[in-house]
Amino acid sequence: MKKEPQHIDISKIKDPTFLKSLNEDELEMLCADIRTEIIKETSLYGGHLSSNLGTVELTVALYRSFNFPKDKLIFDVGHQCYTHKILTGRSLAHLNEKNCVSGFEKMSESPYDCYEAGHSSTSLSAAEAFAMARDQKGEKYDVVALIGDASIVNGLSFEALNSIGSRPNKVIVVLNDNDMSIGRPSGGLGKFFRTISTGRAYNHFKAGYRRVMYRTVLGKKLYSFSYAIKSAIKQKLVPVTMFDNMGLTYIGPIDGHNIHALERAFKRARNTTKSVLIHTYTTKGKGYPYAEKDTNGYWHGVTPFDIETGQPKNLHPGLISWSHYFSDLTNEIMSKYQNSELIVPATQKGSGLEQAFQLYPSRCIDVGIAEEHALTLAGAMSLQGIHPIVAIYSTFLQRAYDELSHDCARMGANMTILIDRAGLVGSNGETHQGIYDEAYLKSIPHVIVTMPATQSEAKALYYQSFDNHGIVCIRYPRDFVSSEHDVLPVDMPFGRWRFLHKAAKKNVALIAVGPNSGEIEKGLIAQNIDVTLINPVYLNPIDPNDIAELLNYEHVFIYDAYGTKEGFGSTVESALLEAGYKGKVHCHCVPNEFIKHATIKQQEDASGLLPEQILSLVKAVLK
Ligand SMILES: Cc1ncc(C[n+]2csc(CCOP(=O)(O)OP(=O)(O)O)c2C)c(N)n1
Structure with a gap:
């Protein structure tokens, strides 16, 4: 007898054990409720909406088919794990807020989170490692990696697949193919998924055929008979996929919103001895019409929005972000310098560069999630006069350290690197902090690291970067620009610091990096504090003449809320030491730690890096 559907209150879920006994109607209701919850919480707190709406049934089916946490489930990037959080007893309320649930897997949150990421394409290497450890210890469990179609096509993923396919340690790879990266995916490999001969149309037909035939006993028998014949023919006729050639058994494509079809595929995967790749196809943003229709990635990661209208809640009229300001400058620069080419690794939308792609399509390339390729490409382009x-x-430039050094700087390349989201990033937390680049970039010869405080400086730097100075990196934060009505030319000799104010007495020199120096300047004026204020702009290398200017001050304050102490702070400290400075150095930079999710203000506050905190310290030494 068919069980009456029971409604599951998702706020009461403690663990996923209840899932296996749910009937079809209950599963449908549960998935609808999970979607409503994801939409509600992201509309309040922001987060990765579309990717999560697309993986609801997939995650439910995984939990019904495997025994997590004994079996291991590894999410690639981890941005699509909201259903997993709900099913393992975690509320999405206050998502990404300080001391609340993170938007990514976090091992400290739950035993169901067996791995952590934030950067893409690490899941397959991790899954292989888990499988090797399992086999070495003689344990028995399955290792499942869930990875998107944009994340599986890069070098790191293929390095892992190449290895997985050749080894005995069984891994189950679940490919979530939604034909989307943040926006439309780039590159030819994605097209391969679409051309796998047992295509979507065939599978739609097959699902419909099965439904109809299963309505009668005779139909059921006929279906089984025709299925057996078809499978035999298919084995002979369907060409093996690239994955089969690499040594993984390919299963699919499977409708990733059909829980029963998924369960059948997972059962097959569990029963094979070799590593398997299950190709599922899903609709990114499923269940929220605005997100379903999205092709440019607007709904991939959202700030709070109105569910009815889809409009963002926190509008900032009259303000533009640093990303958008650099996007405008890029359009201007590309029209002036016909030999310029724009390269972005999958962050065209996030960096607001869509307009450049529209204006100069033949001179813009989105390489996908392939930061290493982006930099090697740039280095060789430069050798050819581009x-x-x-x-x-x-945070993603970290991936391309070697390419920047070996393929760009070493061969004397000239290029501009726009480093977006430099500094603390707020809600995305540890995996996305942009605080380490000052330190790692200064270790590469011929790399110039800069950070403007104003729009005028930003513009001047961008133009200077085209004067063949080598590799010029321009850092800017995830924040709004204090807009200037007129962006005026600034007197900014290349490589030199800007002394904004020279105090009457050589008591305190305060070096304040980036846009926060504007806040410091305002505070000094408002509180009538007379200290020498320097906006360094050029963070590396440092001109010895600028250091010489500091030697007679009793106190030198270094204030950098955009980089760790190992970056600009320690460069100035050691330059002062070398120059024989005898006064006291006060270094206030971001601590060299992995800083958890919170707002940027909270993160600055926790490290004593708010402009007002620095001003208090300066006042204290002046007393
Ligand atoms: C190394 C790296 N580069 C860029 C990103 C930014 N990013 C986050 S999710 C994403 C798209 C992932 O697409 P896919 O794997 O297909 O998953 P989907 O969101 O479509 O489910 C990108 C580019 C990242 N997380 N890591």
């Missing part, structure tokens, strides 16, 4: 502009988030 001036590359690489727009990249600070």
Whole structure:
């Protein structure tokens, strides 16, 4: 007898054990409720909406088919794990707020989170490692990696697949193919998924055929018979996929919103001895019409929005972000310098560079989630007389350290690197902080690191970067620009600091990095504090003449809320030491730690890096 559907109150879920006994109607209701919850919480707190709406059934089916946490589930990037959080007893309320649930997997939150990420394409290497450890210890469990179609096509993923396919340690790879990265995916490999011969149309037909035939006993028998014949023919006729060639058994494509079809595929995967790749196809943003229709990635990661209208809640009229200001400058620069080419690794939308792609389509390239390729490409372009502009988030530039050094700086490349989201990033937390680049970039010869405080400085730096100075990195934060009505030319000799104010007495020199120096300047004026204020602009290398100017001050304050102490702070400290400075150095930079999710203000506050905190310290030494 069919069980009456029971409604599950998702706020009461403690663990996923209840899932296996749910009937079809209950599963449908549960998935609808999870979607409503994801939409509600992201509308309040922001987060990765679309990717999570697309993986509801997939996650439910995984939990019904495997025994997590004994089996291991590894999410690639981890931005699509909201259903997993709900099913393992975590509320999405206050998502990404300080001391609340994170938007990514966090091992400290739950035993169901067996791994952590934030950067893409690490799940397959991690899954292989888990499988190797399992086999070495003689344990028995399955290791499942869930990875998107944009994340599986890069070098790191293919390095892992190449290895997984050749080893006996079984891994189950679940490919979530939604034909989307943040926006439309780039590159030819994605098209391969679409051309796998047992295509979507065939599977739609097959699902419909099965439904109809299953309505009668005779139909059921006929279906089984035809299925057996078809499978035999298919084995002979369907060409093996690239994944089969690499040594993984390919299963699919499977409708990733059909829980029963998924369960059948997972059962098959559990029963094979070799590593498997299950190709599922899903609709990104499923269940929220605005997100379903999105092709440019607007709904990938959202700030709070109105559910009815889809409009953002926190509008900032008259303000533009640093990303958008640099986007405007990029359009201007690309029209002036016909030899410039723009390279972005999958962050065209986040860095607001869509307009450049529309204006100069033949001179813009989105390489996908391939930061290493982006930098090697830029280095070689430069050798051919092109001036590359690489727009990249600070945190993702970490991936391309070697390429920047070996393929760009070493061969004397000239290029501009726009380092977006430099500094603390707020809600995305540890995995996305842009605070380390000052330190790692200064270790590479011929790399110039800069950070403007104003729009005028930003513009001047961008133009200077085209004067063949080598590799010029321009850092800017995830924040709004204090807008200037007129962006005026500034007197900014290349490589030199800007002394904004020279105090009457050589008591305190305060070096304040980036846009926060504007807040400091305002505070000094408002509180009538007379100290020498320097906006360094050029963070590396440092001109010895600028250091010489500091030697007679009793106190030198270094204030950098955008980089760790190992970056600009320690460069100035050691330069002062070398120059024989005898006064006291007060270094206030971001601590060299992995800083958890919170607002940027809270993160600055926790490290004593709010402009008002620095001003208090300055006042204290002046007493
Ligand atoms: C190394 C790295 N580069 C860029 C990003 C930014 N990013 C986050 S999610 C994403 C798209 C992922 O697409 P896909 O894997 O297909 O998953 P989907 O969101 O479509 O489910 C990108 C580019 C990242 N997290 N890591």
